[in-house]
Amino acid sequence: MVTERWIRHPRGMRLGQAARIAVSLLAVAVLAAACSSSDPEQPGAAQSVSPQPGASGSGGQTEPADPAGQPVTGGTLVIGLQSDPSPLNPNLSTNGPTQQIGTMIYEPLMYFDNAAAGPKPVLAKSWDVSKDGLTYTFKLVNAKFSDGKPMTSADVKYTIEEVSAKSFAPFAPAAAAIKSIEDSDPHTVVVHLKNAFGPFLLSLTRVWILPKHVFEGTDPLTNPASTDKPVGTGPFVLDSVTRGDRWVLKRNPDYWQQGRPYLDGIVGKVVPDAQSATLALAAGEISYLSSQVISPSDVETVTASGNVVAHPDSFAPNMTQLFFNMTRKTTANKDVRHAIGMAIDRQFLLTNLFQNGGQVAKGNFDTRLKWAYNSEVDFDKSYPYDPEKAKQLLDTAGFPNNGGSRFSLTILVEGSSRFQPVAEAIASMLKDVGIDAKVSAPEASVATKQAFEKPGDFDLYLQSYTTNWDPALGIARAYVSSSIGKTFGNAAGYSNPEADKLFDEGQAAPTEEERAVPYKKVQTILADDLPVMPLIETKLNDVVSPKIHGLWYAANWGQWQEAWSE
């Protein structure tokens, strides 16, 4: 169960408040327009991502027609990092800087291309999946590690078995499905699975191939190639490091892709303070900032200044949602849940608190996972904002409003996060229908503990989950009974054997068409049971200088091998 989450800004959240002020300086007018629409370089990609058939496995470039002209070789970019990328080995940590810098040096077999919403080949030039979904065969490219040794199937086998399976949590579900890996032919990797696992290719996009000859027999955690002497196949190599200040990368002269990268180098500048980073970005001092550092409202203000554009494909879709505690007398009542769903004015939240970043959620599955979303589920129709109807429902459910309030409940939210005002607004909306709602906003780690240790210590819990681009990797965890009590799992404590079974089927089927059947079915069940009220399909954007072209996104991190600067 992958329960990793990308939406929250892990560090400096509280300091980020002032960033908002800082940034607004540069943009006198606050635009109401969605950030993405101010990006002229990426036509067609501005709204939700549209899968491009044929992109998967074909090596198709998804680079849009670039009005700025032909790529130019040369130039060095400065990008902002929130802290030192240590470890540098992306297989060891999901933290932002590690992933940003580490993935420039190490490469996976394939990427997940956000714009195409499908896999894109890298070290595997092609692959073949058997009909039963149990055998995956990958043909490798002729790539060299930066120490001159060739990259072979033995390196792939080693990385998957010895590193990813043991230390990279997001890979754990896929690792559990692997039976064996063949590396008899240096240019071919054959993976046998014990059982079909739908998101297997997607999981492999987060295995960055390490040189076996460097790592074998050492502790990957402490191997210098994991920290400051990396040996990878990627477009860039590490040139010099000043800890706490800058990580200088230069072009890999022996990169296996001819003519790439375009850039001479990338300087990762450590800017721990979010507000300084945002200001520096707006002033053009750095060319790129991850949405882990910059908050949506800051994105809105900096992009309004025109010096920066928001990149539309930055992050895997994620959803801000409200968990109902199924063990509490009130919220265990389905009618109460339905009533609360209708008492919340989600459009108000979207407009005033999400700066229109994203859209009001249609159902428990994100609509941006097009193949899995069931279009018959539409919360705009089933749970429209209707306080009167909500009151009726509560009356008939046995919670009449006798003098003041029907009952009281507590909304749990991470303190000082950008969700806190959302919780305050919801509390006020619930008061309108006679529910005495309070907000409890302890610090993030406390809130997490209260929410996920069973039975959860809350009535309603506001949290955002990434889909990780797959229902099995990002959505199921909120609903299946096996993730009750797990951190960033099923906070509601919802347990429905039928839903469990359908989620299992969806994970095990080999193709998207086959997987969609159980997933579509489970959505109607969830929409009625409503253990979780989906609020907003959130849209997070990285911001980048308009002079940068060719940057594209693999899952959550920008890929720079095609990038060039005007």
Add this chain to the structure above:
Amino acid sequence: MLWRRPGRRLLNNLSGRVSAVYILVLVIVALVGPLVISKDPSQISRSVLKPPSPSAWFGTDQLGRDQLARLVDGARVSLLVGVVAAGMAVIVGVLVGAFAGFFGGWLDIALMRVSEFFQVMPTLIVAVAIVALIGPGLFNIILVIAMLSWPQTARVTRGEVLRVKQLEYIDVARCQGRPEWRILLREVIPNAIPAVMPLIALCVAEAILQEASISFLGLGSPDTISWGLLLHDGQQNLLRAWWMSVIPGVATFITVLAFNLLGDSVSAALNPRLRLIGRVRRRVKI
């Protein structure tokens, strides 16, 4: 006296009187205000971030909540925190100081070491850590503030008790065979109280500032509308909505100023030398 001018006394009297009246008005506003203002301070509305206008005198915040209603509600919380925390600190301080001064010996040394320890700790850092530990409730914040501000009263009381217990009538009481604790409670403490009086107002001022600082750092509870919380929200919208930070800031400033001036006036009236002692060890909340 060569260096005394009547202007000074006037300033003290005047400022003392003005601040007392202001505090009285504020207390009335805090008690009656929420009844007079029909708006619910946590009621959201669609008119978000509206500047002050006849319909919303102090404007609205990012959720469309009425800032006047929030300010009045906040006055209640800020005053409550100030008065209760200061009250607790003064009671503890007086007791500790009196015991230390009256009984002397190892008790004195131990109690004064403890109070010194509390005094040398960087208060805001400790306060933040403790609030993070015990959670952001209103009572918790009061407790933390009280816990960190009693030593000053303790020291002043101790000094006063040391002076009082030398006085003759204490000896007289002893000779009458009255028990020690009775002498302490009936004779010594009542006579030491006047010296502590000015500290009460100063403690309230400190406590209001402390609460504002803690809530400003985002450690308050969103359900407890205090001026610190309003300033916290105000900072987040500093450029979009100046009224959200300027108005609660001015309110906090004037209120703390009033308590400080009141304390100074009381101090000047009771004992002009005392202020020195009281002030030296005060630290800036930065």
Add this chain to the structure above:
Amino acid sequence: MLRYGLRRLGWAVPTVIGIVAVGFVLTHILPGDPVQAMIGEFPAPEGYAEHIREKFGLDRPLPVQFWLFLTSLLRGDLGYSFAHNAPVTDIIFTRAGATLALMIPSLVLASVLGVVFGAIGARRAGSRSDVAVTAFTVSGQSVPVFWLAMMLILVFSVRLGLFPVTGMTSISAPESGFGRFTDFLRHLVLPMVTLTLAYMTVVARVARSAMIESLQEDYILTAEAKGLKNGEILRKHVLRNSLPPIITVIGFNFGYCLTGAVLTETVFGWPGIGSLFIQAVTNRDYPVIEGVFVLSAIAVVLVNLIVDLLYALINPKIRRAHAVA
């Protein structure tokens, strides 16, 4: 003199251990799991959390952990911060540098201006200038410093555009040389003004009271009888005799400047100890929280040492009294 200093230092030791212990206990009973914070926001692979716990000794009893913490502290090792991916000692040194770069100029300025203002007030107690000084100092102590900072930003950065809003340096600033220095100065102005105002009012108030006190002593009458001017009396007699309380308050200010200005640094995004601490509390970055408490302990020792030694220097009576005792 030396013995006196040593004696005072000896007194400080239990205080220091006490503060370090408070910090240690606070961080270890804080709700929230440090291991989960290290692993991140997903459940750890089987056995991984236990492995980390063991590796960092978090599975041992609290007193043992405290002992280990103290012994490694004596070696100058404060542990490793996972939120920053760096040894705590490194982080604290860097941040302390930033804090001092802000604090030292503010405090020097505040001390000088504070004494000057105090003297202006004391020179003619009750005069119009004295009323002004008193009003100024009381206001200064009543204004929430973070609010003052916000207002300065609003006026000088936003409306007038004179100074940068946040941070200590611009990314684009030259690596070294004069350009870097002027860039730093531009960032320094507003936070420095904020802190100077805050500290100055305290110093001025104490200085004024102390000087008025001295002015009431008999030797002032003597000096007046000798025909000395007010200004001369102030300089020659009053200032010297009112030094102890002034020194105390200034010494306090300097001692505590190590732990930074939590509120001011937060508002201005100054990368000092104060903002580091707030971040650390938010992230449950235990080693850093403990590090800041260690720093506070050092600050306390410094304060006591500075103040006591200066006292003794100014006032030979204290020295002799202790030499005898």
